[in-house]
Amino acid sequence: MQILLGLIIGAVIGLAVHFALPHRHLRGVVLAPLAGAAAAAILWTALTWMGLGVDSPILWIVAVLAPAVTTFALVSLLTRSRVARDEADRARLGV
Template sequence: MQILLALIAGAVLGLAAHFTVGGRDTRGAVVGPMLGAVVGGLVWMVLTWAGVGIESPWIWVASFAAPVVVFPALAVLTRARMQHDARERARLKLA
């Protein structure tokens, strides 16, 4: 049941990343929160399978800190989308 806390924390960090990383208009509103929730949940799951219990502070720190990777992931995604859009505009001779 505690995995829900990791999922919620990941979604909140993903939401923060969505609003702080530029180029919001090039990606969907749910990409950041969903990516954050997935990362937080995966870290929790992996540490649980590795035998780390909920009484250990490492599972909490890792699952709450791991979704920070959403910030650079959204930046890369935004840059790739802008480059793709520019190539498509050039291919269609729109710009």
């Protein structure tokens, strides 16, 4: 049940990253929150299996930093790829 805390934190951080980065109109609104929630869930699960509990500050630090780093990198790469592909398509079509 405590993994919900990690999922919510990850989704909120992902949503913040979505609105913080440019070219929002080129990606879906669900991409960044989903990536943040997935990163937080995976690391939360791994750290709890390693024996860390909710009272451990390491778990909370990782639950905040991992989704932020993962989502920022993923959204930046996907947006850059989409912009480049759109430019190539425009050039190919002569638009």
